[in-house]
Amino acid sequence: MASVVLSEAEKVYIMHGVQEDLRVDGRGCEDYRCIEVETDVVSNTSGSARVKLGHTDILVGVKAEMGTPKLDRPNEGYLEFFVDCSANATPEFEGRGGEELGTEIANTLYRIFNNESSIDLKLLCINPRENCWVLYVDVLLLECGGNLFDAISVAVKAALFNTRIPKVRVLEEEGGREIELSDDPFDCIRLNVDNVPCIVTLSKIGYRHIVDATLQEEACSLASLLISVTSRGTLTCMKKVGRGSLDPESIFEMMETGKRVGKLLHSSLQTVLDEEEKLGSARKKVGFLG
Amino acid sequence: MPLDHRRVPGPEESQAPLLFVPSGAKESEPPPAGAAHRDPTALQPLFEFRRAPFSGRGARGRPSDREPELSLALQEALEPAVRLARYPRAQVDVSALLLQDGGSALAAALCAAGLALADAGIELYDLVVACALCRAPSEGEWLLQPSEPEERAAAARLTVALLPSLNQVSGLLGSGEGGPPDSWAQAVRLGLDGCQRLYPLLRQSLLRAVKRRTADTQEPSEREEAVEPPVVTA
DSSP states (O other): OOOOOOOHHHHHHHHHHHHTTOOTTSOOTTOOOOEEEEEOOOTTSSEEEEEEETTEEEEEEEEEEEEOOOTTOTTOOEEEEEEEEOTTTOGGGTTTTTHHHHHHHHHHHHHHTOSSSSSOGGGGEEETTTEEEEEEEEEEEEEOOSOHHHHHHHHHHHHHHHOEEEOEEEEEETTEEEEEEOSOTTOEEEOOOTTOOEEEEEEEETTEEEESOOHHHHHHOSEEEEEEEOTTSOEEEEEEEESSOBOHHHHHHHHHHHHHHHHHHHHHHHHHHHHHHHHGGGOOOOTTTO | OOOOTTSOSSOSSOOOGGGGSOGGGOSOOOOTTSOOOOOTTSOOOEEEEEEOTTSSSSSOOOTTSSHHHHHHHHHHHHTTTBOGGGOTTOOOEEEEEEEEOOSOHHHHHHHHHHHHHHHTTOOBSSOOEEEEEEEOTTTOOEEESOOHHHHHHOSEEEEEEEETTTTEEEEEEEEEOOOSHHHHHHHHHHHHHHHHHHHHHHHHHHHHHHHHHHHHSSSOOOOOOSEEOOEEEO
């Protein structure tokens, strides 16, 4: 992963700041940086979102394609995640450099969606055993500025909120079934994203833990706990990342903090998404020019 | 080849010459949670978790299905335990091969890899002990070390790895519908308790292995093992 090299003095400076609940950029331990979210930025997708969190820049596109349901889940559609680490983010990602990080992030995304309540997959079924919608979620990492996982999960949630899947009808004929697409392009189904979880990464620095670490802070932290929280405060995934170990008591504290921070993150994200939705077509798109 | 003038033609990361001083020169050793000073030119340790194609039930698993994730979990859980600073310019290869999945595969692999590292005489801060847990659907109880059918039917799964004498959690990986944080916290506590109960057993088996070896060869010979494949039969 993209990382910076810090001197001992710089690390001590950051660690002492965290101890006093004052970070280098003036935030407290449980504060996020300012998040910019814009949905519907790529017109060729079924849903898309771009999220900027500090210097971290993520673009997510969701494409709905028709496929066959998985054998063990005949009346459900499914999600596929692909993460592409652009070489624009850091020269390390050139060639196949970003592949390892990409699969790690994609696996984490599979893990946080690996339960029945996050998304109603039955809605994506068209014809049991035969046809279903497959949502290809493509994550493009444009810039790394720390806290990738949180930013990506926010972007994925925003993109899923924005996703519009065309309505189809199944016609029974003597020669078999036929699928008919609705004539009205605005006749589409929306996904319910209330239970889509967001990732909160808590990095242990010294004796305290912080949320939304910058690259510099990540360099000071040896271990962090990644949890995914839904808007109702339930956890769907829990994972230790990094090469250090954690004290059991601090894990319990981090889980409580993560739940609190995650709920707040969800509610503010939902307000922003609803506000943007209300503007409708009158909204001025910022895109990549802003 | 045309040169890229926008980039500084130098190393991507600059490092202080102090970093290249062999860490063995200093007597003060870094604490387990502290930054382990390693020679930056040293090779990275390699951790690998592979599953035999016939290890699971049902359809033959694709080889690259979940292996990268489990390998990473193996690495992140074992790295805190190994005193990597003592092995500059060395590579420790740990490869676990899952022959038959009878449930709690990752936990078994972690225990086996920890034991194999200790058996190979690699310096460790502590042994790694791991436990798997799963929770039945619809608000069920958390079960320790589930079997394969239990694991398949479970709504949530969790693997906890512990360094028992230091009381540090070195690995944690879980997902599913586990409910509120309290329920997960309960699961972690149960898992840690399970690890503590498993610890004497692993210690005994290590002791037995050493005794057997000393009995075989009257004087203990120092053996170097570069690659040790801990075969996991869960």
